[in-house]
Amino acid sequence: RRRIAVMTSGGDSPGMNGATRAVVRMAIEKGCEAYCIYEGYEGLVQGGKFIRKMEWSDVRGWLSEGGTLIGTARCMAFYERPGRLRAAKNMILNGIDALVICGGDGSLTGADKFRHEWPGLVDELVSTGELTTEQVEPYRHLNIVGLVGSIDNDMSGTDATIGCFSALGRICEMVDYIEATASSHSRAFVIEVMGRHCGWLALMAGVATGADFVFIPEKPRADNWKEEMCTIVARHRQLGKRKTIVIVAEGAHDQHGNKISPEQIKDLLADKNGLALDTRITTLGHVQRGGTACAYDRYLSTLQGVEAVNAVLDATPTTPTPFIAINENKITRKPLVQAVEDTKEVAKAIEAQDFDRAMSLRDTE
Numbered sequence: 061r062r063r064i065a066v067m068t069s070g071g072d073s074p075g076m077n078g079a080t081r082a083v084v085r086m087a088i089e090k091g092c093e094a095y096c097i098y099e100g101y102e103g104l105v106q107g108g109k110f111i112r113k114m115e116w117s118d119v120r121g122w123l124s125e126g127g128t129l130i131g132t133a134r135c136m137a138f139y140e141r142p143g144r145l146r147a148a149k150n151m152i153l154n155g156i157d158a159l160v161i162c163g164g165d166g167s168l169t170g171a172d173k174f175r176h177e178w179p180g181l182v183d184e185l186v187s188t189g190e191l192t193t194e195q196v197e198p199y200r201h202l203n204i205v206g207l208v209g210s211i212d213n214d215m216s217g218t219d220a221t222i223g224c225f226s227a228l229g230r231i232c233e234m235v236d237y238i239e240a241t242a243s244s245h246s247r248a249f250v251i252e253v254m255g256r257h258c259g260w261l262a263l264m265a266g267v268a269t270g271a272d273f274v275f276i277p278e279k280p281r282a283d284n285w286k287e288e289m290c291t292i293v294a295r296h297r298q299l300g301k302r303k304t305i306v307i308v309a310e311g312a313h314d315q316h317g318n319k320i321s322p323e324q325i326k327d328l329l330a331d332k333n334g335l336a337l338d339t340r341i342t343t344l345g346h347v348q349r350g351g352t353a354c355a356y357d358r359y360l361s362t363l364q365g366v367e368a369v370n371a372v373l374d375a376t377p378t379t380p381t382p383f384i385a386i387n388e389n390k391i392t393r394k395p396l397v398q399a400v401e402d403t404k405e406v407a408k409a410i411e412a413q414d415f416d417r418a419m420s421l422r423d424t425e
């Protein structure tokens with residue numbers, strides 16, 4: 061019987077538990093044995109108690125749980141070949157030949173590297189006497205499938221990542237709370253949301269809450285941004301609005317690459333010689349990541365987890381490593397390497413202020 065393992069890695073995101081649950085149950089449904097690797101790559105490198113066989117009932121109730129119940133970690137050892145060699149040995153000792161990884165682009169890059177190196181790692185385990193030829197023989201090929209778990213929705217090639225709609229919902233809920241108090245006191249609030257290279261959360265939250273102004277990395281502000289923002293806020297106030305909401309992504313900057321900080325925006329709105337608004341800053345921080353998954357992330361992680369197991373069972377030694385995407389509401393399989401490369405290029409293009417390139421890469425089908 062085949063043994064399929066699932067792991068979560070990198071930053072946690074709501075819906076990771078749904079993905080783990082779906083992979084475990086679909087693997088069992090297809091007559092395979094299901095395993096969980098606890099604590100991301102760290103668990104794979106350490107082995108032992110971090111690699112556990114899972115039964116159907118072990119993941120009962122996981123859909124409605126936030127975070128990731130099998131843990132996640134950043135693992136320095138996995139960046140180096142000796143760490144990956146230990147990981148390979150632990151996989152073989154546990155009889156695992158397929159790995160489904162739910163994580164961000166870093167985790168999926170590591171996964172692809174591991175698969176490429178796999179034949180060499182197996183040979184080395186034999187030549188150094190750590191394992192015998194008989195032990196490694198059934199494990200000549202490693203199967204890897206990626207699931208994208210990230211609140212940022214920053215992966216090229218997919219319309220949504222597991223967790224992004226939960227984080228967006230959380231931001232909107234928080235802005236609603238803030239709006240009530242802002243209106244009562246006629247205050248302005250500058251709300252910082254996550255997103256270093258990707259303004260999806262900030263932009264969508266701006267639309268969904270009817271914010272007065274939004275700053276995102278993909279749209280660096282021209283030199284007159286201060287006047288532009290103040291003019292718009294002043295107009296909204298003249299129309300009778302008692303509250304002002306400005307949403308700023310962590311990675312917001314001007315066209316010279318200078319960071320636009322919440323403090324700067326606050327000082328401007330509060331300027332006694334200008335709008336003179338009573339202004340506060342709220343940094344939402346980790347509430348964006350935490351909490352339960354919304355209905356969409358439960359559904360997405362379940363369908364994608366099922367598809368990940370199907371992809372494992374369909375794979376041949378020459379199939380390029382896939383990741384599971386969603387495009388125009390259809391669950392799809394895409395080459396992982398291309399999407400990871402495009403995602404990294406987008407980040408580079410944004411840093412280099414080449415926004416046309418960034419947008420075209422992000423939209424790559």
Ligand code: ATP
Nearest residue numbers: 070071101134135138139163164165166167169170
């Ligand atoms: P997030 O979106 O939250 O940043 P991520 O998956 O991109 O998630 P990373 O910290 O980049 O998070 O990666 C998680 C782990 O994956 C790392 O700690 C490391 O163990 C492994 N990893 C990442 N990049 C590589 C790489 N190039 N080679 C080998 N392993 C890697």
